[in-house]
Amino acid sequence: MTGGSAGGFRANKELARAAEALGIPVGLGSMRVLVENPELFPHFNMKPLAPSVPLMANIGAVQIRDLERPPIYELLKRLEAQALVIHTNPGQELFQPEGDRDFRGLKEAIGRVCEESPVPVIIKETGFGIAPHLVRELLSAGAAYVDLAGAGGTNWILVESYRLPEADMAAAAQFAGWGIPTAVLLASFGGMQIRLLASGGVRSGVDAAKAIAMGAQLVGFALPVIREAAAGGAEAVISFFRRLEKALRSTMLLTGSQDIPALRRASTWREPAFTAELNAFLRAEAFARG
Numbered sequence: 001m002t003g004g005s006a007g008g009f010r011a012n013k014e015l016a017r018a019a020e021a022l023g024i025p026v027g028l029g030s031m032r033v034l035v036e037n038p039e040l041f042p043h044f045n046m047k048p049l050a051p052s053v054p055l056m057a058n059i060g061a062v063q064i065r066d067l068e069r070p071p072i073y074e075l076l077k078r079l080e081a082q083a084l085v086i087h088t089n090p091g092q093e094l095f096q097p098e099g100d101r102d103f104r105g106l107k108e109a110i111g112r113v114c115e116e117s118p119v120p121v122i123i124k125e126t127g128f129g130i131a132p133h134l135v136r137e138l139l140s141a142g143a144a145y146v147d148l149a150g151a152g153g154t155n156w157i158l159v160e161s162y163r164l165p166e167a168d169m170a171a172a173a174q175f176a177g178w179g180i181p182t183a184v185l186l187a188s189f190g191g192m193q194i195r196l197l198a199s200g201g202v203r204s205g206v207d208a209a210k211a212i213a214m215g216a217q218l219v220g221f222a223l224p225v226i227r228e229a230a231a232g233g234a235e236a237v238i239s240f241f242r243r244l245e246k247a248l249r250s251t252m253l254l255t256g257s258q259d260i261p262a263l264r265r266a267s268t269w270r271e272p273a274f275t276a277e278l279n280a281f282l283r284a285e286a287f288a289r290g
Helices: 006-022 032-036 038-044 061-066 069-079 090-095 106-116 132-140 156-161 166-173 182-188 205-213 223-254 260-264 272-288
Strands: 026-030 055-060 083-087 121-124 145-147 196-198
Touching (some): 006 038, 026 032, 032 055, 032 069, 055 061, 061 083, 069 106, 083 106, 106 121, 106 132, 182 205, 182 272, 205 260
Parallel strands (some): 026 055
């Protein structure tokens, strides 16, 4: 989730302990700071605390384009990571005082890493979503999964705005509603069972059930989990997921879904406003693709 600071170090350890107790995957924050500051390795070395669950390392698309890749692969081995998550975050970068502004060649760089990486590669956005045609391109390029990471959760442009002068903060505020909602992105694939992960605004077990019913293979949580970790450590995170599991199982029972594959086949009812939003998005996507 984070790394490179004292607070991040504490959070990472609590999240790793909770993931191990729950038997669920856990993701690290961006390795960029680790590549630049090798002495921070303990902040990212969470495998000793979560030895039996998948651990996902993370780095930005710009870094895999600009940095030497062999040292990154070596770090994956040292961290004993089971997957490499490459995040794209152009919106956030544009409003970071020290952010990257050159996004050329990222798809090509991602393709090279998908070919070379010693572990499966997952591509994710950071809160604004990935358009369906790009999802298909990334999967064709060799990504094991694409995490849609749509709008509805944390808006990283607004987060960065707190570091900006007043004039730039006002510009960032214009992006308060920016991005494609996760649910719209999921629905745009029409229930196709492709390698999609869903995060971004997912807050509950019922939300997770909806995402799975619309085609997500896995569902990810960030903000509610880090809040629990900050408030009560690993035990609070474990309690949160126990509540979530109960809600998910209850939703499955109430919809007659005996298991997850049955939930994926379940019928979904869409409110008229959502259907209108989805149809408008599909028309815009089709227009953009010619």
